[in-house]
Amino acid sequence: MASRNSDRRKVGNSTVKGPVLLQPAMSDETLAVALGYGRTNCGKAGNNVGFNAYPLVSMTSGVQKYYATGVAVNKTVEDDYSFALTQTHHTMMGRDIVKETSLAAWLKDPKAGNAPELIASPEGPKTPEELDLWKTKNYT
Numbered sequence: 001m002a003s004r005n006s007d008r009r010k011v012g013n014s015t016v017k018g019p020v021l022l023q024p025a026m027s028d029e030t031l032a033v034a035l036g037y038g039r040t041n042c043g044k045a046g047n048n049v050g051f052n053a054y055p056l057v058s059m060t061s062g063v064q065k066y067y068a069t070g071v072a073v074n075k076t077v078e079d080d081y082s083f084a085l086t087q088t089h090h091t092m093m094g095r096d097i098v099k100e101t102s103l104a105a106w107l108k109d110p111k112a113g114n115a116p117e118l119i120a121s122p123e124g125p126k127t128p129e130e131l132d133l134w135k136t137k138n139y140t
Contacts, residue, residue, distance in 0.1 A: 002022045011068040018051035020073075025132050031071060031086035 018033075026032070038052030058065045101113030118125035 011071050014055040016053050
């Protein structure tokens with residue numbers, strides 16, 4: 001479980017309050033919001049669960065826009081949220097995954113048998129730290 005402060009997001013005249021979790025490889029100044037997880041009237045087990053982000057969806061020429069620019073985000077301190085982090089289930093918190101090596105090799109180098117994990121990319125194999133969901137670019 002992770003605990004993060006909440007924030008208020010404002011798009012146009014619509015404001016939504018909900019939890020924030022920084023995601024590895026998410027581009028700076030990008031905010032992703034999941035829709036459909038807020039419930040206010042679902043009986044005993046489902047009332048006031050999550051938050052409703054649909055007020056952030058706007059209409060342009062009769063078409064729903066599921067993106068926005070110029071979004072304001074303000075940190076709040078009155079609430080703290082806890083939630084499961086399934087997307088981090090392969091992380092080892094900076095530790096190497098135990099692999100096979102010999103005692104002699106390990107005595108020479110404690111990282112023996114733990115070559116860095118590389119992920120295929122169009123530019124060739126990269127470490128997880130070298131990857132970015134979107135290439136960082138200065139959009140003017």
